[in-house]
Amino acid sequence: MENNLDDKLIEILNILAQYDRPVGAKIIANELKKRGYELGERAVRYHLQLLDERNLTEKIGYYGRVITEKGLEELNKANISYRVGFVFSKMLEKIYLSDFPRSVIINRTVIEGNYSEVKELVLKVVDNGFSIGDFINIRRNKSSITVETLCSITFDNYLMKEGIYPIIKYGGIVKFEDYEPVAFEGVIDFSKSSIDPLEAFITRGKTDVMGIIENGEGHLPANFRIIPKTTLDRFENIIKEDKLNGILSYGEENVLGLSLNDGEVGIALVGGLSPICPLVEMGYPVKISAASDIIDISNVKTVSKKHLKPVKKKGKVKIVSVFSKMLSMVHKVDYSIEDRKGKVLVNRCCINRKYEDEVLEALDRCYKMGIMVSDRVGFEHRGDRLIMSTICSSTVDGILIKHGIPVIPYCGGILELSKDRFIEIISYDGTSLDPHEIFLNRVDGENTVLSGVRKAPMVGREKLIEIVKYLNWKGIYKVGKPNNDVCGVKVEKNMFGYICFGGMNPFAILKSRGIPVEVSALHGVVEYSELIPVEELV
Template sequence: MSESEHRMIEILRILSEQEKPTGSKLIADELKNKGFNLGERAVRYHMQILDEKGFTERIGNSGRKITKLGLEKLEKGLIYDQVDFIYSKFEEMIYLTDFNYMTQEGKVVVNTSTIYNEESVDIIKNIIQSDLSVSPYVNLNRIGNNGEMEVTTLCGTTIDGVLLNEGIPSQPKYGGLLKIEDSEPVKFTELISYKKTSVPPLEAFSAKGCTSIMDVVENGEGIIPANFRLIPGIGREKAINIINKLDKIGIGGVIAISEEEKDILGLSVPEGMVGISIVGGITPFCAVQEQNQDIEIKIAEEIKDFKTLSPITSKIKPVLKDIKPTPQQKISFLLSKTWNLIQQVNFDIEKRKGDIISNVSFIDKDKIDKSLSVMEETYNDNPKYINPYYKLINHPTNDSKIGIATICSLSIDGILIDNGVMSNPKYGGLLELTEPPLFIDLISYNGSTEDPHKIFLAKNMTSITRNNGSNKILASFKEIPYISREHSVQLLEILNNIGFSIYKIGKPREVTYNAKADNYNFGIVTGSGLNTIGAIKEKGIDVEVKAIEKLLPFEKMDRL
């Protein structure tokens, strides 16, 4: 993507944040704040191009506003930049928080979601009364005649903002899922780094089935959304004092505060730092979803005046106990867990024999014929993007289930490495098959404990089999040192001819399908073996999706 296109994306981003039509002077000023030295005349030139493309619309002499098409362009454009933008957005929210806990005035960060009935309000109230939220302060706003309500709750990022205003820098590190046993927080089971994703971490884990909040309320056992940040150790006592004062006025949700340099909840705390875990502000919304109620969840979307919120209840009875200083096994991120598997790949390109890494997903045995039919149809419809290899595997404990093994894209890294080429899996992504194809979401393999493709499937973000609009499939982005490009191209072309899905071999410094490799590297885009599994899921067949499961001999696999 050119520098000019980059500027236009930033102009669209500025317009998307404005409520009124905006002129070139304000846009030029905002661009300057973002590091773009563009005068008003140059801005007007770029705006004319955006008008012609239908991304913006001129409103008389008042300026421009972004169109629906422009919002779609903004959502898809510069996705490699969005990976950094998510973290920057949280930093911006932290900076804009000016809430004063002494006067109880100022702006706070909120999550706003849409619910559709009074039962959902009762569920939210129940979770807040159980102290599994940041605050009982909410705003309920009826927006339709059919029971629709916008519900605004306080986001834990507000606490980061308050700490910053008191001179304590708080660094959001991870959002994830926290395991509760006997009402005690035990350890994080899943995490995504705020700096390694285009999808907000807690949004990634907000899919139905990820949490079991009601089980925590009723039985003291389950999984809740939570996040984790670091502060300097020297600020620990001051931070605790502030957190206690916030708690007294109804802003809390702090689950645990570590000692300096002491690991907590399965996470390492660096030298000189303190870890703080806070319940996810979306926890009440996830509970609504668990109870099969319709809800649209949005995360840390905006800043609101605290005065617009009021307590939904005054009866708070915490269900969680204080954590015990019990050592927990440290949680490992996906890539660190899979390097050993990658190194064991020994597929011989010439003989077409050897071990590859497989995903093994499970379905009911009586659905196998239909599932294979879906897989075959999906491959025949789009052979360029679908890997045709699979293997049926018995379930280890359940005779009514059967496994479908497919080739994991990390096999390609293993094959390249086995042939002397260093290949680094960088992102798992959602690829929209426009012309050219573009990544519209990316999650780093090195910043997540869960396979990104499994997350996208859990959130029903694919459209592998659908014909309405562009298909959205699962793909991976890898980076390889430029020095080995010629050798890599030879190997990748052979693999593609065998049936491994190689979508694109990029060039140095090239933005490849909207993803970007580091300097002195080039990127390649490959398909995911979970695309056929996603197709099965889209057809309404229940699938227990598993990723990066085991080694299998390629020669034992069947072909669609």
């Protein structure tokens, strides 16, 4: 049986996950019909049996089925192409179903920790203005605390009701200086990712909300929307009403480093998850569910909140996608597969020298598993620091392009080796940060590894295989068949996909062991001859 579930099975799991009670075939069939799947009750029962066999669902007598823990886990991993953009479509659905000011969309976070400390930290963030509106719930459970904050798409619903359609674009982090937003320092396109961008940045440790509150400098999660310039006057009248105060900045041409087309106005909004950031920053165990529910506003408490005054500021540095950076960098590669020399692209990692044994062990493991691009690395001591460089997978792109194969870097993510599938991806043209930097702390280097997908025209497939074979590097995991998905990632007609292991896998292993690392993806170019075979180091 295939590792990936088909769309109908995933949709059935989605339906079951929305119920807190057993559900029968009739209800499931009706729900499937609403979602575009014409399955009768008999066919639904057949599909449920398939799910039962995989222990993804459980039959509860004559009452129906419930989704199991394994089913929930599979729902979060299965069919990666199906899940790309799911966060985006979920947001649009919630915008349509909510009805501010009667009902609001909430983020729900469950925290393990001291109730008084959690409450104090969360309210401190809201009190300083970093939330959507002044609505929040903090509840003490038996062994945890639940925090509910307004999701930023509640503001989108508000705009829709006022006749303005906001285009949801990015989630990211905004740098603050002297208590004011300066520029976005990283963004991910909601429609080109399998994960919630803000959740990715927050759990990756990219925020410093307490730094902003205490000394005016830090990083805040934020969202970016686009509205037509023709609605600007109406928009400014809306924000004067101050019903959902949470706008950091807005304007034309460029807003905090994000460029706009003619006729567009950009809006930077406080991330609705901002109040829980200090908890993550301080190491509290948290479980985040963004845009989890729509609830009546009467069920949300109001608290003290500082008024947030929007600034109109252009960023000093224009934000560009990783895709653009990659295309620029691959042209610096001039490695010759015949002479085994030339310039290659490297990622760089800085580690305290006291972890040298762990670094060597990680390199040895990656080399033996074959989850590095090449067996060559840079290894340099600088005082108490150890500088390690690994060949970047974009080097292979540069070599192939040099040989006339038009390669398209498509996405980076997490590859689950045991099931030969991607479980998370972010499109290279939908993020300003390398996806492997974002996923660095989410892989274990054994079953889950950093990998990337490239696409190329099928007429060049045989030549690519020939070049890769002659290159004799371990970095190519798989070359897909023409017109076929590769490890769950869709490939267009007359194209094929191939998968490269990420050059940062050794860094990820160190990170998974709790070793502090400072990484720089696509750091620069070095001469291949300056790099050392791993076998000589270990």
